[in-house]
Amino acid sequence: MNLKRWIMTGAILSLTPLLVDGYGQGGSRGGDFTIKNIRQQQVDAPNYGGSGDLGGRPSTLWRKWLKIEVQFESKPEWADDVQLKYYVLIGKGQEQKLFVGEITHINVAKGSQHYSAMFMQPNTLRRYGAGQIEQVTVRLFHKGALVSSLSDPAVRDGWWDRFPPVPGYLLVPQDTPWAPIADERFEAVKPTPRQQ
Secondary structure, three states: OOHHHHHHHHHHHHHHHHHHHHHOEOOOOOOOEEEEEEEEEEEEOOOOOOOHHHOOOOOOOOOEEEEEEEEEEEEEEEEOOEEEEEEEEEOOHHHOEEEEEEEEEOOEEEEEEEEEEEEEOHHHHHHOHHHOEEEEEEEEEEOOEEEEEEEEOOOOOOHHHHOOEEEOOEEOHHHOOOHHHHHHHOOOEOOOOOOO
């Protein structure tokens, strides 16, 4: 390898972490909010002392829930209307489905240890893609403006625009078996008006 090629290779390799960080691993730098990481895993629902009168789990229910947890940082002393939009691509080829969900947090204090999450019910996860998650992107908006975005695995484009969105399958923690402990782990959720 000649000297010129060696220097170019070194320069490209040294810039690669910056390019990845700017486009797929942190989105915006220097803003009031930054998504620090996304963790996706398949987990069993919490056991709150047995099945009681419910009679245990039916044999048709797959046991693993999809949990997508996001850690983000907030620089303002207090913030409301911190909205996270989740995009989850499941399956392969013609069977791919883009599941979307959103959650709005309130009373977010300054700090780097803020958590938000969405869950997918076990049989939904099993039915579409047999639990195989292809792509997850979370976008953080504050007062309607996009301020941070993160994808797992890292991508540079708006891949979610290429699929028809399927809402209603990603659930906020308060609508899952994690509801009793959700307020201890996750940021407060903005109440929505109930339909009459």
